[in-house]
Amino acid sequence: MGALLTCSNLGKRYGSTEAVRNLELHLEENTIYGLLGPNGAGKTTLLNMMTGGAFPDYGSIQISGATLKRGETPRGICYVREKNLFFGGAKVIEVLRLASAFHENWNWYYAQSLLKTFKLNPDQKIRQLSRGMESLVGNIIGLASRAPITVF
Numbered sequence: 001m002g003a004l005l006t007c008s009n010l011g012k013r014y015g016s017t018e019a020v021r022n023l024e025l026h027l028e029e030n031t032i033y034g035l036l037g038p039n040g041a042g043k044t045t046l047l048n049m050m051t052g053g054a055f056p057d058y059g060s061i062q063i064s065g066a067t068l069k070r071g072e073t074p075r076g077i078c079y080v081r082e083k084n085l086f087f088g089g090a091k092v093i094e095v096l097r098l099a100s101a102f103h104e105n106w107n108w109y110y111a112q113s114l115l116k117t118f119k120l121n122p123d124q125k126i127r128q129l130s131r132g133m134e135s136l137v138g139n140i141i142g143l144a145s146r147a148p149i150t151v152f
Contacts, residue, residue, distance in 0.1 A: 004029040010059035019045040051079040078145035080138040088127030103145040111144035
């Protein structure tokens with residue numbers, strides 16, 4: 001089985017702070033990984049580089065064999081951030097529709113099944129949800145995206 005995502009000699013600096021240094025990482029498909037470390041270890045920086053939110057100062061990232069180029073949005077990745085940036089005035093279903101536009105393998109049947117399972121009203125506005133229910137919307141996006149790489 002080949003690597004789905006590979007980071008080779010990856011590095012990122014913020015001023016004089018080296019957030020990530022000479023990282024080698026190989027993630028295989030159909031595997032669940034956890035990224036653990038103390039504050040300031042570079043976890044968020046790494047996730048941002050893997051998902052196109054930041055670009056390495058050196059090294060390379062390959063996704064399914066294709067090298068991620070500077071300024072390019074990676075295909076096949078769904079990044080569910082810890083702090084969701086949903087529009088508070090939007091309804092749950094509107095947020096799901098928007099998310100579906102970015103994921104070619106989006107599964108509406110699965111998204112609706114998850115809404116029912118968790119008793120989440122698709123017509124409810126995001127700002128009316130508890131923090132836990134808002135987080136659940138992000139999880140539904142991550143699962144229904146059917147992206148080869150989903151980062152929670």
